[in-house]
Amino acid sequence: MILLLIALGGAAGSVTRYLFGRAVQGAFHPDFPIGTFAVNVAGCLLIGVLARFFLHSQTELPLRATLMIGFCGGFTTFSTFTLETLGLIQGGEWARATAYVVLSCVICVAATVAGFAIGKPLNP
Numbered sequence: 001m002i003l004l005l006i007a008l009g010g011a012a013g014s015v016t017r018y019l020f021g022r023a024v025q026g027a028f029h030p031d032f033p034i035g036t037f038a039v040n041v042a043g044c045l046l047i048g049v050l051a052r053f054f055l056h057s058q059t060e061l062p063l064r065a066t067l068m069i070g071f072c073g074g075f076t077t078f079s080t081f082t083l084e085t086l087g088l089i090q091g092g093e094w095a096r097a098t099a100y101v102v103l104s105c106v107i108c109v110a111a112t113v114a115g116f117a118i119g120k121p122l123n124p
Contacts, residue, residue, distance in 0.1 A: 002065050009070020017043075017075045032096060033084040036077050037104055043076035044108040048115020057122040 017039050025035030047068060054064045081104060088097035 002062060005062050005066040006070040006073075009066040010074035011070075013071040013074025013076075016071075017077055021077070033081075033100065036080050036084060037100070039075065039077050040081060040104055040108050041111050043072055045111040045115040046075070047072045048112040048117075049119035050115075051112075052116045052119025053122050055121045060122060 020042070021035035021039045023035075024038040025033070028034045050064070050068050050072065054060055054068070057064065081100075085097050085100055088094075088100060
């Protein structure tokens with residue numbers, strides 16, 4: 001049953017990633033993969049909030065697995081991130097590739113920390 005819940009969460013996360021990333025990319029400059037960047041930041045923030053929420057919970061495994069492993073796993077896009085970074089490098093856009101990697105890593109870690117800080121434990 002837990003595998004089915006993870007799969008359903010992953011499917012929902014993947015569809016949400018596509019829609020959210022596409023919307024952000026369409027709203028901003030198309031020469032930089034801002035849609036994937038925004039998805040990664042949002043996903044890191046969300047997993048931080050969820051990690052904090054489920055911190056002391058041993059009874060909510062199905063929900064935790066659905067949301068953290070399934071949804072967040074389907075939503076975040078580091079595989080796409082690496083492919084886009086490679087594309088920038090192959091296109092000779094070293095400065096953009098460097099900015100993309102540094103900004104993604106630093107801001108996503110900060111977003112996870114922020115999410116963990118603002119999240120509330122399920123069972124304090």
